[in-house]
Amino acid sequence: MSAFLNDYYVNIAVMTCLWAALSGAWNLMAGYGGLVSLGHAAFFGLGAYVTAIVYTKFGLSPWFGLLAAMLVTTGIAVALSWPCFRLRGAFFSLATLVFPIAMEIVANNWVEYTRGSSGIAIPFNPGIENFIFRSRLAYLVAAFILMVIVYLITRWMHRGKLGLYLIAIRDDPATAASMGIDAVRVKLLVTAISGALTAAGGFFYAQYILFLDPPSMFSINVSIQIALLSIVGGLGTPAGPIVGSLLMTPVDGVLSQFLGGGPRLLIYGLVLLTVVLLAPRGIVGSIRQLRRAR
Amino acid sequence: MTKDVLMDIRNVSRRFRGLVAVDDVSFTVAPGELVGLIGPNGAGKTTLFNVLSGHLPPSGGQVLLEGHDISRLTATHCARRGIGRTFQVVKPLTTLTVHENVTVGALLHHPLAVAKEKAEAIIRRVGMASLMDQPASSLTLESRKRLELARALAIDPKILLLDEILAGLNTYEINESIELIRSFSKSDGLAVIMIEHNLHAVMSLADKVVVLDYGQKIAEGMPSEVVRDPKVIAAYLGDDQDAA
Amino acid sequence: MISILPQLIVSGILIGGIYALLSIGLTLIFGVLRIVNFAQGEFIMLAMFGAFWLHQLWGIDPYLSIFIIAPVIFVLGLATERIVIKPILHAPHAMQIFATFGISVILQNLALTLWGPDYRSIQTAYSTQSFIVGTVAISASSLYGFLIALAMAGALIGFLQFSRHGKALRALVQNRYAASLMGIDTERLNRLAFGVGVACAAVAGCVLTPIYYTFPTVGIDLIITAFVVVVLGGLGSVTGAIIGGLIIGITQTLTGFFISVEFKDLIALILFIAILLIRPQGLLGRAGMEEVGMK
Numbered sequence: 001m002s003a004f005l006n007d008y009y010v011n012i013a014v015m016t017c018l019w020a021a022l023s024g025a026w027n028l029m030a031g032y033g034g035l036v037s038l039g040h041a042a043f044f045g046l047g048a049y050v051t052a053i054v055y056t057k058f059g060l061s062p063w064f065g066l067l068a069a070m071l072v073t074t075g076i077a078v079a080l081s082w083p084c085f086r087l088r089g090a091f092f093s094l095a096t097l098v099f100p101i102a103m104e105i106v107a108n109n110w111v112e113y114t115r116g117s118s119g120i121a122i123p124f125n126p127g128i129e130n131f132i133f134r135s136r137l138a139y140l141v142a143a144f145i146l147m148v149i150v151y152l153i154t155r156w157m158h159r160g161k162l163g164l165y166l167i168a169i170r171d172d173p174a175t176a177a178s179m180g181i182d183a184v185r186v187k188l189l190v191t192a193i194s195g196a197l198t199a200a201g202g203f204f205y206a207q208y209i210l211f212l213d214p215p216s217m218f219s220i221n222v223s224i225q226i227a228l229l230s231i232v233g234g235l236g237t238p239a240g241p242i243v244g245s246l247l248m249t250p251v252d253g254v255l256s257q258f259l260g261g262g263p264r265l266l267i268y269g270l271v272l273l274t275v276v277l278l279a280p281r282g283i284v285g286s287i288r289q290l291r292r293a294r
Numbered sequence: 295m296t297k298d299v300l301m302d303i304r305n306v307s308r309r310f311r312g313l314v315a316v317d318d319v320s321f322t323v324a325p326g327e328l329v330g331l332i333g334p335n336g337a338g339k340t341t342l343f344n345v346l347s348g349h350l351p352p353s354g355g356q357v358l359l360e361g362h363d364i365s366r367l368t369a370t371h372c373a374r375r376g377i378g379r380t381f382q383v384v385k386p387l388t389t390l391t392v393h394e395n396v397t398v399g400a401l402l403h404h405p406l407a408v409a410k411e412k413a414e415a416i417i418r419r420v421g422m423a424s425l426m427d428q429p430a431s432s433l434t435l436e437s438r439k440r441l442e443l444a445r446a447l448a449i450d451p452k453i454l455l456l457d458e459i460l461a462g463l464n465t466y467e468i469n470e471s472i473e474l475i476r477s478f479s480k481s482d483g484l485a486v487i488m489i490e491h492n493l494h495a496v497m498s499l500a501d502k503v504v505v506l507d508y509g510q511k512i513a514e515g516m517p518s519e520v521v522r523d524p525k526v527i528a529a530y531l532g533d534d535q536d537a538a
Numbered sequence: 539m540i541s542i543l544p545q546l547i548v549s550g551i552l553i554g555g556i557y558a559l560l561s562i563g564l565t566l567i568f569g570v571l572r573i574v575n576f577a578q579g580e581f582i583m584l585a586m587f588g589a590f591w592l593h594q595l596w597g598i599d600p601y602l603s604i605f606i607i608a609p610v611i612f613v614l615g616l617a618t619e620r621i622v623i624k625p626i627l628h629a630p631h632a633m634q635i636f637a638t639f640g641i642s643v644i645l646q647n648l649a650l651t652l653w654g655p656d657y658r659s660i661q662t663a664y665s666t667q668s669f670i671v672g673t674v675a676i677s678a679s680s681l682y683g684f685l686i687a688l689a690m691a692g693a694l695i696g697f698l699q700f701s702r703h704g705k706a707l708r709a710l711v712q713n714r715y716a717a718s719l720m721g722i723d724t725e726r727l728n729r730l731a732f733g734v735g736v737a738c739a740a741v742a743g744c745v746l747t748p749i750y751y752t753f754p755t756v757g758i759d760l761i762i763t764a765f766v767v768v769v770l771g772g773l774g775s776v777t778g779a780i781i782g783g784l785i786i787g788i789t790q791t792l793t794g795f796f797i798s799v800e801f802k803d804l805i806a807l808i809l810f811i812a813i814l815l816i817r818p819q820g821l822l823g824r825a826g827m828e829e830v831g832m833k
Binding site for chain 1: 347348349368369370371373374378379381385386387388389390394397398399401402406445446448449
Binding site: 030031034036038080083084088089090091093094095097098099101102105106170220224227231235260261262263264265266268269270272273276277280 | 573574576622625626629630631632633634635636637639640641642643644646647648650651655754758761762765769773801804807810811
């Protein structure tokens with residue numbers, strides 16, 4: 001019983017770190033470049049699927065899967081986003097909404113590799129070479145490392161060249177161009193980084209849950225949760241996604257025991273709208289503002 | 295001869311559907327020269343700037359910078375080649391501070407640490423030291439215009455396009471800004487084209503004045519010559535003034 | 539194979555008319571408020587459930603229920619504008635997106651909580667009825683839906699063209715600032731535009747009920763189609779939305795038949811990216827409108 005309880009709490013901790021990392025990867029695009037993707041489930045699912053296919057279909061170590069997942073996802077993220085960079089603001093978001101839908105169609109129909117709607121089960125062969133562990137604590141360490149990597153990248157970007165350039169393009173494209181900024185290159189770079197990190201999250205998820213199927217991997221709910229955590233925590237701040245996840249993921253873990261998908265997402269929607277209307281800077285942003293005002 | 299030409303504007307035109315906003319305009323700018331671009335409202339001055347800075351492609355003609363054709367380059371690449379500009383409707387990066395705004399410009403040719411120092415120096419030089427860490431959104435119009443100038447200077451331009459940076463300022467601020475512009479052009483050898491409605495400022499600053507009317511160049515020359523040109527007087531005061 | 543072609547094209551045109559109506563609402567709201575209403579699909583979904591229940595419980599014909607549902611959704615739109623849209627009109631893009639996206643998530647899951655995930659459909663007297671013209675069979679409910687959509691689009695164009703409020707709305711689309719200087723009450727018109735925009739969605743929902751399944755996430759499919767239509771036709775162009783709707787309707791019917799129903803969203807995505815690459819301003823849009831975004 002105590003072992004179960006322990007597992008239960010460790011699982012929530014793992015998920016908190018994983019969602020913080022995923023949301024942090026999204027925050028790079030949305031929080032700095034104003035590239036508000038509503039389709040990050042596509043990159044998450046793609047990362048997981050490439051990992052699983054490399055392992056189950058080609059029999060290669062998931063470590064290769066991680067590399068392949070990051071490369072493939074980065075390539076596809078860049079290829080899909082490139083034409084969409086012509087769109088500003090909400091129109092970019094609308095376009096990204098289609099990405100996971102397209103992925104799900106491919107995953108459902110490319111049965112030879114994805115096993116279609118029956119999904120892929122990854123065999124449980126524990127070992128560091130397979131990135132499969134008996135102890136959940138090992139997963140916790142890995143998820144924590146992923147979260148820290150995303151945090152450090154955001155920190156590095158925050159008021160560095162890439163971050164400033166992204167904000168410049170977001171605030172005023174004409175001004176940015178007049179200062180010699182190549183908007184497309186900067187946007188591609190941040191999309192590549194965000195896509196690769198999201199794929200790493202997908203890799204982790206595949207090796208942790210050991211089962212994936214199209215509707216759960218490419219669900220709009222994944223995209224919503226990714227965005228929600230950053231908004232609650234503070235969009236465009238390095239710590240925001242972590243604070244958001246610390247607050248929301250454990251609550252979600254408890255809620256999911258009592259509530260089905262509908263009511264749970266209803267609460268998500270209400271939280272999202274409340275934060276947007278009452279505290280649009282999120283927790284970290286609001287604290288920062290209070291401190292400045294003092 | 296060509297050595298004395300920094301920017302060579304050759305027969306540049308720009309049409310919007312039927313409307314000819316800039317019609318076959320040619321003139322040159324020498325290094326360190328300060329050119330005043332004047333003309334009534336709607337004469338095509340800002341459109342010409344947009345063509346020179348790459349924000350709009352020309353419909354015809356060429357723009358040469360140091361002998362290279364830049365008329366097909368985007369705004370980004372024009373900036374990299376050394377064309378700095380301000381916008382008539384000021385466009386600060388509102389979520390950044392003054393210092394960060396200018397740093398973004400300085401990053402074009404410098405790594406972050408150097409860019410930050412350089413930005414600080416430019417901000418001091420344009421007299422905004424006390425506003426260094428203020429968000430750009432909180433600035434007054436005068437400060438925003440100075441910020442435009444500081445940002446344009448930060449990219450180490452060879453030529454600066456200033457679009458009505460004196461408009462809306464009071465006499466004191468105008469005199470200060472005139473000193474500032476003169477110091478950049480004279481001591482740093484920076485070429486400047488400035489669009490200006492304040493003729494007093496143009497007369498006291500410019501080495502040469504180009505006058506546009508209905509998209510066409512109607513006069514070019516020393517400020518003292520241009521103001522006596524009957525065509526210029528007619529364009530400014532209306533044709534009926536001829537009879538009077 | 540070829541003989542079926544006229545049939546497919548007619549079916550495509552019929553559904554295209556309804557797509558046009560969906561898209562006009564989206565275009566109107568964007569044109570006036572510079573807000574993309576992500577919840578547009580959920581207003582359609584609510585109207586569909588409304589029509590479904592009115593028919594189930596009291597046997598009210600879905601076309602008649604337009605007169606009940608459209609006013610209700612119109613008022614709901616006014617309230618939404620007041621509570622959610624107005625406060626974020628000048629907020630950063632991200633907040634504008636998540637405000638309407640938040641409404642979308644709330645409405646969708648409210649429906650899911652109340653009515654469950656089932657696909658529902660209604661049977662009417664004309665459900666199985668169809669008219670035969672030569673080799674083409676025209677389903678009655680599709681035809682009625684198309685005609686109502688067309689009438690609604692026509693009424694809306696007339697309203698924008700000739701009425702005082704309509705002219706004021708068009709002035710807002712062209713230049714908000716100048717319009718406010720001319721003494722146009724922009725706040726009231728914003729609310730009106732949002733109300734009318736979602737009422738268009740409500741009418742579309744009612745006419746879709748007899749020919750489509752009603753379920754909580756139906757809005758997602760429809761909003762994506764509507765968006766492709768709007769981009770194709772040109773942002774802010776009502777005529778463009780109609781032409782775009784017809785083209786997308788035909789394309790989807792053809793892919794649905796010749797390839798697979800599953801692929802129609804994928805085709806929409808491909809079409810969408812192709813438009814962006816080849817003609818980003820859309821068929822009838824002004825160049826640069828797609829880049830205006832939220833400015």
